[in-house]
Amino acid sequence: MPTLKEVAKYAKVSITTVSRVMNEADKVNPETRERVQRAMRELDYQPNRVAQRLRTSKGQSKLLGLIIPDIQNQFYSSIVRGVEDVAYGKDYAVILCNSDENPNKERFYLDVLQSESVDGIILPPIHQYSKVVEGLIESGVPVVCVDRKLVREAVDTVVINNVRGGYLAVKHMIDFGHRRIAILTSSSQFSSFEERLAGYKNALQDHNIEPDENLIKEGDPRSTESAYLFTKELLKLHHPPTAIFATNNLMTLGALEAVHEEKLNVPDNISIVGFDDMPWARAISPPLTVIKQPGYEMGRRATELLFQRVEDPKREPVQIIMEPTLIIRKSTGEVK
Amino acid sequence: MPTLKEVAKYAKVSITTVSRVMNEADKVNPETRERVQRAMRELDYQPNRVAQRLRTSKGQSKLLGLIIPDIQNQFYSSIVRGVEDVAYGKDYAVILCNSDENPNKERFYLDVLQSESVDGIILPPIHQYSKVVEGLIESGVPVVCVDRKLVREAVDTVVINNVRGGYLAVKHMIDFGHRRIAILTSSSQFSSFEERLAGYKNALQDHNIEPDENLIKEGDPRSTESAYLFTKELLKLHHPPTAIFATNNLMTLGALEAVHEEKLNVPDNISIVGFDDMPWARAISPPLTVIKQPGYEMGRRATELLFQRVEDPKREPVQIIMEPTLIIRKSTGEVK
């Protein structure tokens, strides 16, 4: 690959001039500029981003970091796509990291990203209190949280109103006459799942339904398998639930599989509401009623926030709370 | 972030020595080494990858590039995960790029990656003849193709036997007595889809079934919508097919949706075989018969190949052809 120096020699100017025509900064004599541009074209010159990054202090690296739990979770794929699209629009590339909810991996990647001098980092933090992430913010690295928040208020954040999401789902089932409604959720650790559970409880309370601990299953939200097992248990209960609320797309799959295996008819024998409106949700039979989160849009907004912060590091942190929507399809119906 | 220099000062040695203890190269006096290591620990030193990359010529950047059509296609998510896992094992980070099958985007990202001095690039090339990619290989950048091949033989490649995948699917339907079997595939451009179609035709031929052009639908493989429309058309045919083979996971979803909308029973009224064994395939009712491709494993193998090439740039190129498997579930049955 040609370097600045070679272009300079070819165009018979100094490297500074070449650098100038690239960065549009100072005015360069039109003729000179033209000559340099031709040289760049003819040599097929591409600035070396690594050198640029090393030299430039902040906000010019054209690289950003994105740490997610697992790219195989489609909800995160949506976020990633949103991030990439906005990044691409600004000639940014993104380093993608999978943390597997493992704080050590998160830490490792955070170090790598910092060491790569990325302009900023987007992530759903594994812990709501995170020394590492907070340290990062303090040290001036632009960070935006997406999907999950940090307890500390002073961070740009994009989340959805999870309490409302949970409420909407459960309210919908109650409206159909259900009173024994089970929930498949995560053991408390992630703000999002805690909130969805809170929404579930609020809805029950508002309709004078006593929560039944047997219907609240808390497991690993990454595991379709555990949701499957929980659902099996649920269905074997003496008083089984007439409706199930699965709080993410993976758990929904587990619930669905168990229900089908038991030859139950949806929604006649049991109603199901999922979380996340994945492509398969409308293709299956019956189509699945879900709480939709705008993953792609969340990714976009988070990235825009990040760019804003890169440009103005001392702007006041913003919290964007997006609204989940209930999409009613055929997997929910009157309780029999 | 502390630099080499600061560590050196802190440990009262020269930066060279610090560099040495990091890279384990020359022997360093045990005492000195210990002192330096303590300094690094106490200052929480992290080598600056950007500087390392700029300085080092090849194969030490600890960064690799991955260009895929779209991360929202779960098959590619699997590949990405395979790549990341192997990369993580070697302290590598990966830059992820979405090409949307757009050669300009592919080209843009290829330039970016080269300009980032990545150690290597993994991609399913958009075109089977690709000047850009071939140029890259010629210029010495380690490249490995995954999922799709280049016509040029001299590239490391990891693909599946797509002809066989197509054959397996269709043979399975023929065994159930089907003779009017439709295929939803891509307009010819991608080697993988061409081959799946070839497998389809081979199977028909081997069983003396005349291919019917009306049953061969070629569209955009990224579009669930187009598969949906095609399926609708197919079902309205005077002699509609009794079975449908969808050649990727997105198209499968479109077919499923159309079939359900027409209130057809699977497999009683129509059999369906999908391509790609996505998590939802076993959760739906009836569970979907599919041709499974080992996406995750393909990503792993591709990355291993890449690392081998980084270590030995003049090793002979390897072509790994993995086998697809037919997973029989309940979406296929006797023709009525």
Place this chain on the structure above:
DNA sequence: GTGAAAGCGCTAACAG
């Protein structure tokens, strides 16, 4: 066994 010095490709003062 250790240090001094050069330089990767680029940007940013500082002169002219």
Place this chain on the structure above:
DNA sequence: CTGTTAGCGCTTTCAC
């Protein structure tokens, strides 16, 4: 308007 110079943080000869 253009060129000279000094590094960014690191690796790598080449001396000592």
